[in-house]
Amino acid sequence: MAKKVLIVFAHQSSASFNAAAKSAAVEVLTAQGCTVEVSDLYAMNFKAAATAEDIKGDVKDAEHFRYQEETRLAWEEGRLVEDITAEQTKLTEADLLIFQFPMYWFSVPAIMKGWIDRVLTCGFAFTGEKRYSQGLLKEKKAMLSFTTGSLESMFSSTGINGDMNVTLWPIQNGILHYCGFQVLPPQIFWAPSCASPEARQTMLEGWRSRLQGLLEEKPLSFISLDCFDPKAFQLTPDVQEKHASQEFGLTVGIHLGKPLPPQNQMKAGC
C-alpha cells in the first residue's frame, strides 16, 4: 500500500546539501508511490517558542502558566493554534517522519526544536501512561537525517567530540522513542562542507540507494516499557538479573554501569 511520508526540513538555503538530501528523498520516495509532504520550517517562518499564544481562548491558569498542562488541555478541547494543528494533521497521516537538518551544537537547530516542543504535545504524542514502547505514535516510523560540521573520526569513543551514539541518545530515545516511534537508523552525512563535489555526490547517491528500501528497514532497539516497574520506572529485577553476565549494557542510556553497546544508536540489532 502507498505510504505517506512527512519530511520536517530545516535549512535556510535551497542550494544547500541539506536541501539536496531533502529533494532526493522526495524524488525517490515519490517514485516508489509514496505521498511526500515537506514542512520547510524556515520558509514557513515556523514559530519556535512555546508560549501562551499557542492556545486559542483562555488558558486555565494565566497566573502560573504551565505549557505542557495547558497544551494538553487545549489539545483535548481543539484549542491549539492552526500552525500546530496543521503539523499534527500531517503527522497523523504519515507512516514515516524524516527530520532533515544540519546538526547545530550537537542537536537540532532551534527552529526544529520548536517544532518538536510545540507539535508533539501531551495527549497527541504521548501521555503519562502511553509513552516509550506504548507511545501514541507507535504505529509510525521516524528517523534523523543530518549533516555534521565535524569528521566521523571526531565523533567516536576516542575522538574529541565523543561517541555519536551518546549524542544521539537524548534525541532518538528522549524524543522519538518517547513518543513511540519506531526509530530507523540515522542517515549521517559526515562533514559534506569539507568534502569534494564528487564526495558529496557519492554521499547523496548512498542516500538515494538507501531510500529505495528505507520503509522495509529494521528499527533500532530500545527497551520495552514492560521491562520497567510501573512506579519508580526501574528495570525489573528479573531483567537486571538476566543481563548481569552480559558484556554490554542494554542501551546507551540504560547501560547498567557496563560498556555501552557499540553503535546502539546507529545500527539495528545493537
Place this chain on the structure above:
Amino acid sequence: MAKKVLIVFAHQSSASFNAAAKSAAVEVLTAQGCTVEVSDLYAMNFKAAATAEDIKGDVKDAEHFRYQEETRLAWEEGRLVEDITAEQTKLTEADLLIFQFPMYWFSVPAIMKGWIDRVLTCGFAFTGEKRYSQGLLKEKKAMLSFTTGSLESMFSSTGINGDMNVTLWPIQNGILHYCGFQVLPPQIFWAPSCASPEARQTMLEGWRSRLQGLLEEKPLSFISLDCFDPKAFQLTPDVQEKHASQEFGLTVGIHLGKPLPPQNQMKAGC
C-alpha cells in the same frame, strides 16, 4: 573582586519554580556583591531561528547561505544584528553564565536553543583552532540549572529515561565546554511539579545554600585539547596507553569502549 553573572532564563511565567530559582540566584549573588544581569528570553520575545536577518547588510553568498560562515564574517565586520550583539556584550562582561530552564524533551527549550545557536557565533565563542579547552570563553564559568518532569530514579543507568550523565553530555561538552567554559556541576531540581510545597521550598533552600559558594566551586573534568592529535582529533596513543588498564573511560563521550565514569557530568573530579 566583584564578579559579574549572566542568567539566561527561559520560563513563560513569573510564578513558576524556574522563576523562583532565578530570583534566588539574583538575590543571593547580589548579596555577595556580584552584578547580576538576567536575559529573560520569553519576556524579550527572543528570536530563536538562525536566519539571514541576523546579519546587517549584504550576505556573502545569498544563493547558498551558510549560517556559520556568514555570521563569522558578520561578527568580524560588526554586522550582527543588535539582539545578538547585546547578548554577546553581556556575556563578554560576565564571569559566570547560568542557564535556568525547564528541561523540554531531554534538552533546553527551543527559545534557549535559539540563544545558543545565534549568540555563540564562530569568532566570538570559538574558532576551528580555539575550541574545547582552548575555546575563546575559557576564562568564564557556565552551568545548567534546570527542572525535570521526571523523578531522579528515572534518569539513572537502570531507569527508563537512561543515565542523566548521557543526556547532559551533548549540552555540557558539545556547547559549554566546546566554547571553553569551565563547566560547573548542574543544579538539577528533580520533578518539582510532583513535589509538595515544602519539598519545593527545600529544593530552593538547597540552591540558595549552594549559591553562597558557587563561584569557588571546582568545575567538571573534561579532556584537554592537547590530548588529541591535531589532524584526526583522536586521543593520542600515549593517552590511550596510559588509560588502557583503567576501569572506566575518560568521560561519558570519550569512553574508550569502557564503562562510563559514574556521575562524570554531575560532579567535579569524576
